[in-house]
Amino acid sequence: MTAAYQHEFAAALRDPARPAVQSLRGATxxxxxxxxxxxxxxxxxxxxxxxxxxxxxxxxxVGEGFFAAMARERVFQQPPRSPVLIDYVxxxxxxxxxxxxxxxxxxxADVARIEALRVRAFHAADALPLPEVAYRDLAASPAALAxxxxxxxxxxxxxxxxHAAYSIWQAHQxxxxxxxxxxxxxxxxxxxxxxxxxxxxxxVALPHGAFEFLEAVRTGLTLAxxxxxxxxxxxxxxxxxxxxxxxxxxxxxxxxxxxxx
Amino acid sequence: MIFPTHLPxxxxxxxxxxxxxxxxxxxxxxxxxxxxxxPDPPAFIEVHAENYxxxxxxxxxxxxxxxxxxxxxxxxxxxxxxxxxxxxxxxxGRLEALVNRYQPAAFSEHLAWxxxxxxxxxxxxxxxxxxxxxxxxCEHIDQVQQQLQRRLLLENPSTYxxxxxxxxxxxxxxxxxxxxxxxxxxxxxNNVHVSCHNNGHDPLAYLAALPMSAVAQIHLAGHAREQxxxxxxxxxxxHGSPVSDPVWQLYAHVVAVAGPLPTLIEWDTDVPEYATLxxxxxxxxxxxxxxxxxxxxxAA
Numbered sequence: 259m260t261a262a263y264q265h266e267f268a269a270a271l272r273d274p275a276r277p278a279v280q281s282l283r284g285a286t287x288x289x290x291x292x293x294x295x296x297x298x299x300x301x302x303x304x305x306x307x308x309x310x311x312x313x314x315x316x317x318x319x320v321g322e323g324f325f326a327a328m329a330r331e332r333v334f335q336q337p338p339r340s341p342v343l344i345d346y347v348x349x350x351x352x353x354x355x356x357x358x359x360x361x362x363x364x365x366x367a368d369v370a371r372i373e374a375l376r377v378r379a380f381h382a383a384d385a386l387p388l389p390e391v392a393y394r395d396l397a398a399s400p401a402a403l404a405x406x407x408x409x410x411x412x413x414x415x416x417x418x419x420x421h422a423a424y425s426i427w428q429a430h431q432x433x434x435x436x437x438x439x440x441x442x443x444x445x446x447x448x449x450x451x452x453x454x455x456x457x458x459x460x461x462v463a464l465p466h467g468a469f470e471f472l473e474a475v476r477t478g479l480t481l482a483x484x485x486x487x488x489x490x491x492x493x494x495x496x497x498x499x500x501x502x503x504x505x506x507x508x509x510x511x512x513x514x515x516x517x518x519x
Numbered sequence: 520m521i522f523p524t525h526l527p528x529x530x531x532x533x534x535x536x537x538x539x540x541x542x543x544x545x546x547x548x549x550x551x552x553x554x555x556x557x558p559d560p561p562a563f564i565e566v567h568a569e570n571y572x573x574x575x576x577x578x579x580x581x582x583x584x585x586x587x588x589x590x591x592x593x594x595x596x597x598x599x600x601x602x603x604x605x606x607x608x609x610x611x612g613r614l615e616a617l618v619n620r621y622q623p624a625a626f627s628e629h630l631a632w633x634x635x636x637x638x639x640x641x642x643x644x645x646x647x648x649x650x651x652x653x654x655x656x657c658e659h660i661d662q663v664q665q666q667l668q669r670r671l672l673l674e675n676p677s678t679y680x681x682x683x684x685x686x687x688x689x690x691x692x693x694x695x696x697x698x699x700x701x702x703x704x705x706x707x708x709n710n711v712h713v714s715c716h717n718n719g720h721d722p723l724a725y726l727a728a729l730p731m732s733a734v735a736q737i738h739l740a741g742h743a744r745e746q747x748x749x750x751x752x753x754x755x756x757x758h759g760s761p762v763s764d765p766v767w768q769l770y771a772h773v774v775a776v777a778g779p780l781p782t783l784i785e786w787d788t789d790v791p792e793y794a795t796l797x798x799x800x801x802x803x804x805x806x807x808x809x810x811x812x813x814x815x816x817x818a819a
Contacts, residue, residue, distance in 0.1 A: 263647050263682065264603050268635035281647075282680040283718075292747065293680040293717075296755060300642040308641070338639040341597025341610055342572045381573025384580075412574070457577040 270294070271301050272334065305333045305346070312347050312377050315430040316354070316370045320363060328357055344381050347374040365421035365444055372427050372461060375415050375452035379459045382413035387455045387508025396513065397501070404482035405517045408475050408510040414453040416464060416472055424450040424463040455508030467495030468503060475510075536672070536703070536735045537624030538563050538590055538781035542800035542807075545758075545785045551581050553793035561800045563624065565592035565783050572613050586621055592736065592783065593623035594705075597639065600659045600673075601632035601646040611666055618667050625736055625781070627672035627705040628663070630656070630693065647682040648692040653699075660700040672735050673697075674705040677713045677742075677756035689714065690728035697733045704729065706780075707738035708769050709762065713754040722769055731777045739770060739803060740785040759788035761799060771806055775814040779807045 263281055270276040278294030306329040310317050317325040332353045338346045351374055354360055355367035388408075396403045417423075422444050429438035449464035451472070464472075467488030474484035489495045504510055543563035546554070554560060564585060571578050585591070595614060598606065618626060631643035646652050663671050675693055687695065697704060706729070715722040741760030745753045762770075762784070774780070784799040 263684070264632060264635050264644075267644065268638065268640070271640060272638065281683050283683050284680060289751075290680070292745075293753065296679040296745075296753065297640075297642055297644060301640045304641045338641065339637055341569050341599075341607075341633065341639050341641075342613070343569065343641065344573050379576075381576050381578070384575035413576075454576070457580060 267297075271298060272337065274298065274334075302330055302333050305338065305343075306330055308343050308346065309350060313350065313370055313373045315427050316366060316373055318430055318435065319366060319369060319426070320360065324359075328354065328360060331357065344377065347377045350374060365419070365423055365426055368417070368419040368421055368423035369427050371417055371419075372423055372450055372452060375417065375450075376459050376461065378415065379413035379452050379454050382411075382454070385411050385511040387411060388510045388513060390505060392513060393501070393505045396515075402515045404480060406481050406513050406515045407478055408481070408504070409512045409514075410472070410476055410509055411453060411455065411511050413459070414451070414472075414507075414509050416449060416451045416469060418447070418449050418469055420447050422446045422448050424448045424461065427461060428463075451503075451507070453507050453509060460507055462503075462507065465496070465499050465503070468500055471500050472509075536781060538592060538736060540779040540781055542782045542784065542803035543589075543592065544796050544800050545783060545787065546582075546585065547790050547796075548578065548581060549790070550793040550796070551585075554585065557793075557797065560589060561797060563590040563592055563781065563783075565594050565785075568593050568595040568614055568617055569597045571617055582621060590624040591621055592625045592627065592781070593617060593621065595626070595628040596643070597633055598628050598663070599632045599634040600628055600663070601630060601644075601652065601656055602634060602659075603632075603652075603655060604635070606659050606662060607634065611663065614663075615666055618669070625672055625705075626667060626669060627674055627736065629674045629676060630696070631676050643676055645676060645678045645680070645682070646692075648685040648687040648689060650686065653687070653692065653695055656696055657699045660696065660702050664700065664702065670701065670703050672703040672705040674707050674738065675710050675714075675729075677707075677710040679717050679753060679755075681718055688720075688728065690725050694728065694730050697730050702733075703735040704733045705736045705738060706734045706773065707740070708773060709738065709740040709742055709766050709785075710756060712763070712766050712769055713742050713756045716752075716754045723772065726769070726773065726776075731773075734773075734777055734780060737770065737773065737780045737782040738785055739766060739782060739799075740787075742766075757788055758785045760786075761795075762802075767802075767806060770803070771810040771813075774807045774810040779811060782807065 267279050270279055278291045282290055284290035284293055306326050309329040336349060336353060351367045351370040354370050360366050396406060422442050425442040429435050429442055432438035449469040451462040451464050453460055471484050471488035474487040485497045488500060539562040541562035543561045543565060546564040546566050571582060598610060629643050633640050633642060633644060660671055711722050711725055715725050739762045740758040741762055743755040743757045745755055782803045784796060786796055
């Protein structure tokens, strides 16, 4: 019986069609409804605002009104499960992919995926990137390099888009997003890396083969195997470029060199 | 069982918390550089615990750096102490980890609920003040104080209505919780003003019914007003503007009664420049000094 009032309250918050909780003091039905509406609004507006803060480019692509309606729909269909709202970025991109009014913006979900990875990377565990000298030592000994396995930074994640999700996201970092967007071929597929070596999150377009290379490295394969994985006949893969990608963005935090047995 | 708010006790600080009896500000990441370069910084900062529940990155680096020079008040907004269901052990564990990591001078949470049936509503929802709720809230506070090994400061809520089934007034309920759990109070003066306006109570009578000796920290913030066609209005606690005049007046009254207390300026929406926030904290310090002097003159 004690639990009943919170149950009724929660159900009314989750369903805007339900009437306000009736067990509250208030002169009239209308008075009770507008008092209860403060909590209806707090629930939805605070979470819509939280999503807007985490997904600024997604919002810019569809406009504030559309974004708010889409985020509101998500709040009702998939409310947060945890008070740690950092976690609420997860799943929004999948929601957008299934949100039929957004189907006319086919790249929207992938841009949201980039923004979710940025939030994840921002809050990821800290780790010191491997110093440049360690890479130099590896480069000086090709045999050792081939037998080396790397542990990647906890913030380091990548994704594959059938659209130019990176270029679209990047255009919105420009003071003139419309001008920058005008030259983007949105149907060109792009692979995107999101990572941070210190505190600033980097978003980077991956060169050919880097996606396969990083997947192999993360699986714990040696660099020789990972370079092979990257080198598809179709694409001109430059192993030197992949190696310098690791250095430039501090992607590895440790290296273990051991010959294959 | 009575727990200290601050373990171990720091010599030279008030025994009730490790916070100085002066004004502090709610910390915002964008204010980090301004705060660190402020030659006359606020007396302490407060952060929302849930914003520091990521594994690493800038938030922890900033908080770690600030902790070198300023006391920290850790303010939870998601524990749902008023839930009829059990507290979330995972969330309590996260709070314990933060308390152990940063050793805040004070830890506070709300007299409210925010989760039900696996959904987190991201709002501080009101309680029906009856015997069953009192029992549940006290059990939860006991559990938090046991696990964190410190005294919790409980914040009075902003309310927009009262439940027909309530058998206690809000200050009576809070007084009963303090008596039974030994917890301290975080007196949010703006919330007193908002709740009393919305529910037609006299704020001075509300304050008089609270156990003022348990108050270990003050919150001050701005609110919004929603005006209706019938002439009535609701005040909405939105932390989005300067502290209002009636709230300053209530604050002066509290200081005159209870003496100076650690006082936090909260500003969470439409966050202003650091200087504006700092100026509000300075006003709180000035107001506390004047209210105390006036109280002494009256006594003399």
